[in-house]
Amino acid sequence: MAELALGVRAVPLFAVMLAGCGGQETNIARANLAAPPKAEPTPTERAHGLVRQRLGAETIAFEGEQVFVSEGATVVCGRYRLPDRAPLRFIAVGEEDVFVEGDFAGDMNEAVAEACKGGAGQ
Numbered sequence: 001m002a003e004l005a006l007g008v009r010a011v012p013l014f015a016v017m018l019a020g021c022g023g024q025e026t027n028i029a030r031a032n033l034a035a036p037p038k039a040e041p042t043p044t045e046r047a048h049g050l051v052r053q054r055l056g057a058e059t060i061a062f063e064g065e066q067v068f069v070s071e072g073a074t075v076v077c078g079r080y081r082l083p084d085r086a087p088l089r090f091i092a093v094g095e096e097d098v099f100v101e102g103d104f105a106g107d108m109n110e111a112v113a114e115a116c117k118g119g120a121g122q
Contacts (some may be wrong), residue, residue, distance in 0.1 A: 043067050047076035047092035054098050059083055068117055077116035091115045 041049070044065050052060055065078035073094045079087040080100070088101035089112055101108045 043074045043076050043092075044078075046095055047078070047090070047098065050092050050096075050098035051080050051090050051100055054100055054103065055080075055082070057082060063087065066116065068115075070115070075115055077112065 044062075044067060047065070048060070048062055051062075052058060059082070061081040063079050063081070065076055068075045068077070076090075076092040078090060080090050081087040089108060090101065091099045091111060093099075093115070099106075099108075099111060104111070
């Protein structure tokens with residue numbers, strides 16, 4: 001009878017111990033499944049987003065990007081290409097302003113020469 005009593009007492013204690021461990025494992029598993037912190041986008045990634053937003057298109061190929069700092073503002077110059085079209089130039093200044101060839105009222109050659117260190121990105 002003493003063995004039975006010992007066994008009955010041991011089972012609830014063992015169950016409590018397992019329940020406690022299970023909670024820790026679940027918390028560890030949840031911590032491992034949590035999304036890693038999102039990295040800040042690079043100036044080039046921000047420029048790509050601005051061009052996509054301005055043109056209202058998702059399928060855009062980018063090439064020849066160059067990043068400059070001018071008077072404290074980050075400037076990204078490069079080319080973009082829409083499907084089945086020739087490449088055109090873009091200039092992104094900071095996190096808000098973007099000028100895209102084909103949707104720019106000014107002289108793009110002059111803008112590129114001024115903003116892109118003497119014409120880089122042409």
